């Protein structure tokens with residue numbers, strides 16, 4: 001190999017460690033002082049699990065990454081483990097290895113379960129996914145009861161309460177540590193709003209409240225920033241597109257599953273926010289489906305502040321437009 005080419009390859013291979021140092025120092029840590037954090041992904045070899053494993057491997061806040069699935073884990077773990085970033089990767093393939101995968105975890109992300117096919121609702125997944133989530137949460141209760149649990153498996157509006165009941169039955173439930181991941185709704189709302197309002201998507205913020213299925217997904221475009229003068233029709237169309245975003249992808253994939261890449265991105269953002277909160281970074285705020293007293297519903301998605309114990313504060317809904325108040329009626333959300 002010519003010397004110049006060799007130098008360029010070496011430069012590229014050291015970029016990620018330089019990027020890690022810059023990232024950590026921007027958050028007040030040196031590479032040496034960044035806390036050790038273990039993240040476990042359950043369902044790591046699936047459509048979401050694989051790109052999510054990649055994104056968590058790229059996250060400098062992670063020091064150990066445990067990849068668990070009932071099929072295909074060794075290949076995914078070997079593949080991801082070759083990436084030259086901070087975390088040490090281990091794959092766990094069988095039921096009897098689940099305990100090892102979970103032990104010492106600070107954050108557990110659960111994308112295990114079956115996805116929708118065209119014509120199905122998320123509720124149609126209940127029967128299979130409820131059983132999967134129940135058994136995984138039983139293991140979490142046993143092996144890492146203090147972990148922050150990021151529930152991705154659908155139907156989120158049911159899998160989160162199921163997880164809560166499992167944790168209660170094991171005497172380890174802490175409402176501050178259980179999250180339904182609704183970040184993909186926020187990601188979609190931001191993208192669709194930026195397109196319609198013709199603003200830079202990187203500057204956009206849109207809270208999304210309620211739940212994670214159809215009309216229970218309620219984007220608050222009246223609180224979107226930067227502000228834009230959109231018509232009522234535009235807001236209705238944006239709301240509907242956000243609510244139907246999952247179905248849009250399911251239909252486009254035509255039987256090959258539901259959103260995986262955008263979900264991995266959203267899951268990685270939410271897990272990163274949890275890690276920042278655990279590490280004491282101030283003012284980390286994301287929307288999530290959590291135990292809540294904001295409405296009469298026991299679980300509800302709204303903005304939450306994340307901290308060293310998980311949920312530090314569940315924010316109220318703020319001022320709503322008439323259209324949003326209509327969408328909030330119990331008949332829409334329960």
Ligand SMILES: NC(=O)c1ccc[n+]([C@@H]2O[C@H](COP(=O)([O-])OP(=O)(O)OC[C@H]3O[C@@H](n4cnc5c(N)ncnc54)[C@H](O)[C@@H]3O)[C@@H](O)[C@H]2O)c1
Pocket residue numbers: 042043044045046047048049068069070071111112113114115116125129132136151152153154155156181182183184185212257258259260263
């Ligand atoms: N919250 C959201 O916004 C959101 C977005 C997209 C998809 N989802 C949901 O995420 C879930 C996964 O979707 P996908 O596309 O990755 O599906 P997938 O079928 O591609 O992958 C699921 C993985 O889970 C594994 N699995 C099954 N049972 C398991 C168990 N007991 N323990 C560990 N792993 C197990 C499978 O082997 C598979 O690798 C679905 O329920 C889907 O509806 C949620």
Ligand SMILES: O=C(O)C[C@H](O)C(=O)O
Pocket residue numbers: 115116122154184245246247249250258259
């Ligand atoms: O729509 C689905 O079934 C998957 C997920 O909940 C989504 O919103 O993309």
